[in-house]
Amino acid sequence: MLLAGIFLKCNHNHTFTVSPETRYPVLRDRNFFIETYGCQMNFADSEIVNSIMVDRGMKPTDTPDDASVVFINTCSIRDNAEQKVWNRLNHFRSLKKKRNGDMVIGVLGCMAERLREKFLEKEKLVDIVVGPDAYRDIPKLLAEVEDGRKAVNVILSQEETYADITPVRTTGNGVSAFVSVMRGCDNMCSFCVVPFTRGRERSRPVESVIDEFQQLSDAGYKEVTLLGQNVNSYNHNGRDFAELMYRCSLINPEMRIRFSTSHPKDFPDEFLHVMRERHNVCNYIHIPVQSGNNTVLERMKRPYTREAYLELIDKMRSMIPGVSLSTDIIAGFCGETEEQHEETLDIIERVRYDMAYMFAYSERERTLAHRKYEDDVPEEVKKRRLSEIISLQHGIAAELNQQEIGRRHIVLAEGTSKRSEDQLSGRTDTNKMVIFDKGVCKAGDYVEVEIFDATSATLKGKALSKVLLSDTSPFPAVAL
Secondary structure (H helix, E strand, O other): OOOOOOEEEOOOOOEEEOOHHHHOHHHOOOEEEEEEOOOHHHHHHHHHHHHHHHHOOOEEOOOHHHOOEEEEEEOOOOHHHHHHHHHHHHHHHHHHHHOOOOOEEEEEEHHHHHOHHHHHHHOOOOOEEEOOOOHHHHHHHHHHHHOOOOEEEOOOOOOOOOOOOOOOOOOOOOOEEEEEOEEOOOOOOOOOOHHHHHOOOEEOOHHHHHHHHHHHHHOOOOEEEEEOOOHHHOEEOOEEHHHHHHHHHOOOOOOEEEEEOOOOOOOOHHHHHHHHHOOOEOOEEEOOOEOOOHHHHHHOOOOOOHHHHHHHHHHHHHHOOOOEEEEEEEEOOOOOOHHHHHHHHHHHHHHOOOEEEEEEOOOOOOOHHHHHOOOOOOHHHHHHHHHHHHHHHHHHHHHHHHOOOOEEEEEEEEEEOOOOOOEEEEEEOOOOEEEEEOOOOOOOOEEEEEEEEEOOOEEEEEEEEEEOHHHOOOOOOEEO
């Protein structure tokens, strides 16, 4: 954890002392605001930034109206995500003008690395640009801004994991939390910009993950999601993700474990054995397929075939009865034909995912697809194919959820439902959202719930009793 006046290790194998009161006195007692877009990794990163800022004496606020420093943590995965950021930056610039320039605007994350020149020079929307591996430098960069200079650091690291920084949890509910176990990605899928914006894979030491997990357990958290761009390729000094997840599962039998995101190429049997044998590892796997056609998969640089993917799905369901599956699907990738699109629809029908993230292909600069292939599927065709994918998947999800009626699940209550103050919402072991009347239950309780109604996205149920997770079966869904 970063604390005033302690020694910190840096990437050049030497140590230095930090004295925030003397080095960056201008930061003390100022308010800051962080707005986050994109994946769970970005939200975890915002908690790291929050920790760094609080340690320098700054105070978080829930609104930009009260902040003298405003950060927007950005996502570059699709053009639509970037457009949201540009709109928000224009809003912040208007707010800054109303305050006669008394506001520092900073861009963090993936867009910072990719579009630093445009932010600082062409659009002149921001004062500070910081990439995902440079968050430790934020106090120094803010001091440069105070001296009248624009400030930027988007250098990617082969070592930085922020393993010594304890995140300040601000985005959660006090029940569930994210823990980043690795950073970067080495897969180089042809459509994906992440390796260029987040750098090469590097894993945190096992013990640092265990320590953070223990801290969350001591603080009363009931669920932790282990995060990485390709989390099941985790490896630190020969210790793999199966070992890490197993060790985490031993810390607190009343604490559930999830993980995201995984890659189909990295599912050894040992990993699936841990999922099956440990009662507090959730029966849920997010396993992106992207396309159901081998030619498209090869063009995407996805190192598996349709047949191998389906074999893996069969093995998962054989080894982990009742496992819930979700996926990512891209419609209209470069060169995709109608026949190839039909194969994607077919694999959705065959697998019958509980949930899917579905998008039309969005070309990203610097990727192999941008350099090598033509984005030749017309936008109207992409939209139509995406609509067909969404319609099919929603129908399957509705059918699967209807099958839950009459079953009982152990639900972790996460908080008050948005629909009613008298109801709680939470998730099953299989990641299905459930709404039920509060009764004597509260956030953080494990509750046995009987399902009586369902839509494609949500289950409704009746709370039967509070339970201990350690007293439940690893496969809690029981047909009555």
